[in-house]
Amino acid sequence: MSEGTTPLPATRRMTVVAQDPSVRRADGRVLMASIDVPAEDLLPGPIGYRVQVVDYDASTGRYGGAHALPASADEEPAAWAEGSPAIVGDRRFHAQNVYALVMKTLARFEFALGRRVGWSFKVHQLKVAPNGLMDANAFYSRQDEGLVFGYFPGRGGRTVYTCLSHDIVVHETTHALLDALRERYLLPSGPDQAAFHEGYADVIALLSVFSQVELVAELLRRGAGGGADFIAERFVDADALRKSALFGLAEEMGDEMHAVRGDALRRSAEIRPGPAWLKDPEFLEPHRRGEILVAAVMNGFIEAWTGRLRAAKPPEQRRHALRRVAEEGADIAGTLATLWIRALDYMPPVHLTFGDALSAAVTADLEARPDDSRFELRRHMLASFKAYGIAPASTRSDAPGAWRHEPAKMSYERVRFEPMRTDKDEVFRFLWENRKALDLREGAYTEVFSVRPCLRVGVDGFTLRETVAEYYQVARLTPAELAQKKIRLPREYVQLLSRKAIPDEEEENQGPVTPVYGGGVLIFDEYGKLKYHVHNDVFGSRQSARLQYLWDIGHLRAAGEAARFTPEGLAAIHRQRAIGARRFPAEGW
Ligand SMILES: [Zn+2]
Secondary structure (H helix, E strand, C coil): CCHHHCCCCCEEEEEEECCCCCCECCCCCECEEEEEEECCCCECECECCCEEECCEECCCCEECCCECCCCCHHHCCHHHHHCCHHHHHCHHHHHHHHHHHHHHHHHHHHHHHCCCCCCCCCCCCEEEEEEEEECCCEEEECCCCEEEEEEEECHHHCEEEHHHCHHHHHHHHHHHHHHHHCHHHHCCCCHHHHHHHHHHHHHHHHHHHHCCHHHHHHHHHHHCCCCCCEEEHHHHCHHHHHHHHHHHHHHHCCHHHHHHHCCHHHHHHHCCCCCCHHHCHHHHCHHHHHHHHHHHHHHHHHHHHHHHHHHHCCCCCCEEEHHHHHHHHHHHHHHHHHHHHHHHHHCCCCCCCHHHHHHHHHHHHHHHCCCCCCCCHHHHHHHHHHHCCCCCCCCCCCCCCCCCCCCCCCCCCCCCHHHHCCCHHHHHHHHHHCCCCCCCCCCCEEEEEEEEEEEEECCCCCEEEEEEEEEEEEEEECHHHHHHCCCCCCHHHHHHHHHHCCCCCCCCCCCCEEEEEEEEEEEECCCCCEEEEEEECCCCCCHHHHHHHHHHCCCEEEECCEEEECCCCHHHHHHHHHCCCCCCHHHHC
């Protein structure tokens, strides 16, 4: 093969902080990790094809310059790989840490979903400011098309940099990706949907941290009292692993950083299984409620891990090779992250509940990874969610918790197969032709949001071709029209509406309107036949409770001739976490 035809490598290795600079090795150096990211020729910044690092500090107006990153892992300064404490103040390393973790997270999503994933705004490159402002905060902003990481004074005059925290960088990147895939999840709905953005970003961030063998091995070593290549059996049961892995990492992380991220990790170990949490008024608040999702996933992770260790160990053996225990844990965390990313395609585009998320996760995994005998992740997820009082939204006799197959009564005669894989108009025609069979309501405006062909590849080379299309429906109805559809409005809200209504002779009897939303996702198989239709009825029975909830928390307002919803920004939700709000939601918002 001549030099000119040598294929370019698909990935390259980069050194990043394994968790954050407070997680140290026994010799005082920062625990580092080496991760694979998509290979590309970077411009100074660094600027790549999907990420643009901008080292600009809005608080001081100072520009930190365009950083040229080492071209390969061999060219990295020795201090980076060794985890010298000097990396904490090294702005060039800050740039590499955010670049590598954002790209790794993007690559993880693209691998799991089997397609390219664009950002939610119409620009290819996400802007990332590693030292963007002096504040104990970090956030994703759709308006600014990017991620902003703050820094703040910690104890003893040290500066704490949020851009050096692995889980904070992945958490913010996950917000950006989730917003790209489910743009309406930031809009007001029920309590679960508001909680989902936060909880889900924590789930992907924690599973990303736990998918690093170096870190898991270090935590196990400490939990078992240090040293040794082996770990005694009593250190690998569920309670011991919860203590060494979840609590261990939570203990280790600087508590200054908890001000920024909240304490999802500690809570995921502390919120012990029980069905009462979801009904507790404190857990109606989004970030508290999100912690229940995190707890359910992380406890399921621990159960899958111990189950795997039990199954793999000969009965006469009293100890495990520590490295192997760590590898199993990291492997399960990685597989579980893929499962939860694939779940997004099977979630309804509006009005998500935790039960919907669970059914979506089980179905997506069943389709792309039918053989679950090794880790039994679907069984462990269902059992762990059940322990937290979360039942799947659907179930099937042949596959517990999964969405039901759409009965094969659709008409395909007037639609064409090829454009159905990419063309919104063609999918809309399919919806139109099948509106009765799909239970779409007349009198609501319908729009197809997206059509995405995917090719998902399993670890064993198993491939699955699907097309995923999202649509939504909206209707703006007067109180009388809503009543006809058996949707109840909060009484005080109706009183306010009637007081604010502007008499208009032309629109007599019309009155002020309130919007109600619905919509669904269509999953087509490789032959263009509909497999699943996951949807929320725009005039469904859940709307009354949802409107009451939005009224109670102050997100539904009577404004002149129409109702208004006031969305909550992510930056504000993070600030709520930061001040540790524990108030009843009515005050907390
Ligand atoms: Zn967040």
